[in-house]
Amino acid sequence: MIFLGLGSNLSSKYGDKFANIDLAISFLEAYGIKLIKKSSFYKTPSYPDRENPKFINVVILVKTNLPPIDLMSVLVFIEEKLERKRVKKNDPRTCDIDIIDYNNQIFNLKFNNLDFTLPHKELTSRNFVLFPLQEISPMWKHPKSKETIDNLIQKLSEEDKNSILKIVKN
16 A cells, blocks of 8 residues: 655645645546545644645555656656745645655655655654544554554644644535
8 A cells, every 4th residue: 555645835826735736636647646545635734834834735545556766756746747846845835745655665765866765754743644644544554663543643742633624625
């Protein structure tokens, strides 16, 4: 099972944050990456600068035969197509796509001078990954620590647990 986290906290020429995420999923499907399941939309404060616009996030379960490095290439291309600019870490962005879990495997990858760790090294502290992931895969366990998703959510700070909002999109 391959889980991707998608987020946006800026509009693009294609539309608002929701449109960016929907379009990113359409682009993934155009590359033969099959969408199996999609979480609800979740709204969270920007990290680490809460003054930046709030994020909209989802987690999706996908199926692909692409190896991790090729999948990463597609994700970076889609981010750039949706006007993602990599200037400073954690800057606001139109589209961010992370590989959360790639078939429970553990990898370190380098792509375009960017270092990637699978599973995503900060996923255990990110409410915007854990809550949507729990929604679509309540039995998921961390590939390295083998901790359950419920246990990881329980370890979040009260602020992190209370600062995430599930969005019902019309």
